[in-house]
Amino acid sequence: MLFTRLQQRKVPDHMCGIIGYVGSQGTDVTSILLDGLARLEYRGYDSAGIAVLSPSGELELHRRAGKIANLAATVENGSRPGLSTLGIGHTRWATHGRPNDENAHPHPDCTGSLTVVHNGIIENYAELRQELQGSGHVFRSETDTEVLAHLVEHAYTGEAQGDLTEAVRLALQRVTGSYAIGVVSRDHPDLLVGARCNGPLVVGLGENEQFLASDITAILKHTRRVIILEEGEIVTLRPTGVAITTLDGTPVQRDAIIVEWDAEAAEKGGYPHFVIKEINEQPEALRRALLGRVRDGQLHLAELQRMEQEGLLNNIQRIVVVACGTSYHAGLIAKYVIERWARIPVEAVTAAEFRYSDPIVGPETLCIAVTQSGETADTLVGIRQARERGAPVIAVTNVVASAITRISDAVLYLQAGPEIGVVATKTFVSSVAVLYLLGLYLGQARGRITPEQAHEYLAALELLPEQIGQILAHAVSADDSIQPLAKRMARVSSIMFIGRGVGYPTALEGALKLKEISYIHAEGFPAGELKHGSIALLDPDTPLIGIATASHVYEKVVSNIQEVRARDAHVIVVATEGDEKIRLHADDILYVPATLEELSPLLASVPLQLFAYHVAVARGCNVDQPRNLAKSVTVE
Numbered sequence: 001m002l003f004t005r006l007q008q009r010k011v012p013d014h015m016c017g018i019i020g021y022v023g024s025q026g027t028d029v030t031s032i033l034l035d036g037l038a039r040l041e042y043r044g045y046d047s048a049g050i051a052v053l054s055p056s057g058e059l060e061l062h063r064r065a066g067k068i069a070n071l072a073a074t075v076e077n078g079s080r081p082g083l084s085t086l087g088i089g090h091t092r093w094a095t096h097g098r099p100n101d102e103n104a105h106p107h108p109d110c111t112g113s114l115t116v117v118h119n120g121i122i123e124n125y126a127e128l129r130q131e132l133q134g135s136g137h138v139f140r141s142e143t144d145t146e147v148l149a150h151l152v153e154h155a156y157t158g159e160a161q162g163d164l165t166e167a168v169r170l171a172l173q174r175v176t177g178s179y180a181i182g183v184v185s186r187d188h189p190d191l192l193v194g195a196r197c198n199g200p201l202v203v204g205l206g207e208n209e210q211f212l213a214s215d216i217t218a219i220l221k222h223t224r225r226v227i228i229l230e231e232g233e234i235v236t237l238r239p240t241g242v243a244i245t246t247l248d249g250t251p252v253q254r255d256a257i258i259v260e261w262d263a264e265a266a267e268k269g270g271y272p273h274f275v276i277k278e279i280n281e282q283p284e285a286l287r288r289a290l291l292g293r294v295r296d297g298q299l300h301l302a303e304l305q306r307m308e309q310e311g312l313l314n315n316i317q318r319i320v321v322v323a324c325g326t327s328y329h330a331g332l333i334a335k336y337v338i339e340r341w342a343r344i345p346v347e348a349v350t351a352a353e354f355r356y357s358d359p360i361v362g363p364e365t366l367c368i369a370v371t372q373s374g375e376t377a378d379t380l381v382g383i384r385q386a387r388e389r390g391a392p393v394i395a396v397t398n399v400v401a402s403a404i405t406r407i408s409d410a411v412l413y414l415q416a417g418p419e420i421g422v423v424a425t426k427t428f429v430s431s432v433a434v435l436y437l438l439g440l441y442l443g444q445a446r447g448r449i450t451p452e453q454a455h456e457y458l459a460a461l462e463l464l465p466e467q468i469g470q471i472l473a474h475a476v477s478a479d480d481s482i483q484p485l486a487k488r489m490a491r492v493s494s495i496m497f498i499g500r501g502v503g504y505p506t507a508l509e510g511a512l513k514l515k516e517i518s519y520i521h522a523e524g525f526p527a528g529e530l531k532h533g534s535i536a537l538l539d540p541d542t543p544l545i546g547i548a549t550a551s552h553v554y555e556k557v558v559s560n561i562q563e564v565r566a567r568d569a570h571v572i573v574v575a576t577e578g579d580e581k582i583r584l585h586a587d588d589i590l591y592v593p594a595t596l597e598e599l600s601p602l603l604a605s606v607p608l609q610l611f612a613y614h615v616a617v618a619r620g621c622n623v624d625q626p627r628n629l630a631k632s633v634t635v636e
């Protein structure tokens with residue numbers, strides 16, 4: 001019951017993990033924090049740190065790149081803080097700045113009197129940093145988070161007059177972006193302050209002690225009484241109790257809930273598998289891909305500034321997208337869209353072929369490497385070759401400081417948060433979104449897209465998270481048709497997918513997802529190509545999924561579907577809401593909201609992911625770790 005309630009709330013997830021503790025009696029806070037961080041490990045991270053109030057009243061800081069075990073060893077070998085009443089800890093998944101000791105959280109203010117942990121992205125950090133430096137604040141890391149520490153310090157020593165909660169409130173009023181934070185000060189041994197805006201944060205209620213955490217897993221060992229903070233709320237935790245207000249200071253009453261999950265279910269946010277959790281995180285992942293890049297209807301790709309200044313993009317005659325698997329499908333979508341928007345010829349090539357093709361590339365060929373892990377061996381080798389031949393390279397990846405980032409001229413990060421399920425779901429959606437932004441950028445730079453057109457595309461892009469949310473909400477409603485369909489299809493031995501234009505890579509990705517996690521043979525084809533041979537495979541036992549969302553080739557796809565139906569195949573169609581005509585040509589229909597043709601893969605892919613997931617579950621497959629697959633393919 002509670003599972004369902006929390007799922008429906010769609011608590012967004014993020015990279016990084018936060019743990020905080022405040023109690024009335026001296027206890028081993030260090031162990032509580034390290035244990036909590038270990039339980040947040042599954043979220044993915046590349047450095048970790050804690051700050052504990054020492055018996056002498058100082059905030060002792062320990063931060064280490066790498067695993068929590070490194071941090072624990074540093075703490076044990078150094079001055080392990082004694083019994084304490086207060087502390088915060090953090091696992092960091094790098095977004096701004098490398099994953100090293102200095103960039104690990106917690107981040108102190110100028111004097112070390114207070115310290116902050118943060119999960120999310122501060123969009124306007126560059127301006128704030130400049131302003132704070134101008135008024136004398138000294139920065140010691142490359143992170144966006146550090147501006148929060150200085151903003152709180154500024155307010156604490158000024159307007160808030162030593163009131164920590166008020167200082168946090170004032171600081172957050174300056175910030176745009178997403179965050180969940182925890183703040184402690186050596187002046188207040190019995191006070192922990194937390195706040196949330198588009199980042200998960202829960203409060204655990206104990207006896208004369210309270211906990212703050214990114215998710216319930218981290219505190220389940222200590223308490224099952226939990227309050228889930230809502231967007232735009234600040235919480236003040238004291239050993240005697242907690243008080244919540246909104247960002248404008250209005251008090252909020254919220255009852256605690258009693259958590260009945262076990263720890264494993266809690267890690268998955270109440271979902272039975274990481275894959276379905278990550279499918280449900282797609283609206284948030286998409287928002288994060290646009291974060292800081294689409295502002296007031298304008299496109300800002302600051303990441304490309306250096307390439308622009310060096311003139312690397314001035315003479316581009318051709319683009320080659322190099323990628324594997326799902327990332328290759330994202331690249332194929334980019335081919336259609338960039339060619340249309342920028343009128344530059346684009347080729348999408350699987351990296352394993354590219355690297356052995358003696359590729360014809362040079363300074364006039366822009367190479368785009370799409371790799372969510374940033375470590376795929378074939379993609380890395382292919383891109384190295386391209387660079388050796390003088391090609392400028394832009395990487396699209398989810399992992400900060402991964403190998404691909406070191407051999408690229410510019411990096412566009414997905415900012416999607418860790419993906420634990422082996423198969424790519426949310427990173428596919430994020431990769432496609434980032435490639436759209438790159439396409440619009442190139443289209444505008446070439447004068448092929450007017451500011452008005454760009455505005456229209458960006459507005460449609462910004463609508464997509466909500467539209468994906470609608471598909472996901474429908475899929476858990478009583479009207480859902482995907483699960484019953486998946487159950488019916490679970491015993492077939494082969495399924496074909498067809499599409500045209502951007503619907504073709506959507507079909508390829510739908511087929512790949514299905515075969516990867518359900519082990520049903522699945523193949524995607526360009527719809528017009530089917531009759532040139534593969535149609536021979538069709539019979540009443542081989543269903544076909546057609547992508548027939550609104551597009552300039554809609555009628556053509558419908559004709560191809562008719563050809564298939566004439567062979568008695570069972571036809572399932574992904575169509576645009578409001579398309580009644582398609583009912584004449586389909587046995588089952590999966591509707592998605594209307595969007596611009598170019599953007600349609602991001603909506604059409606979602607029911608296909610859900611279909612693959614439910615078929616796999618119905619077949620009893622290991623959806624999170626399918627046989628023979630690895631998350632990072634670092635061998636040829």
Ligand code: F6R
Binds near residue numbers: 327328370374376512
């Ligand atoms: C499919 C999948 C793989 C990867 C491919 C490339 O679900 O996960 O096909 O897309 O191995 O991986 P990256 O993007 O890390 O280079």
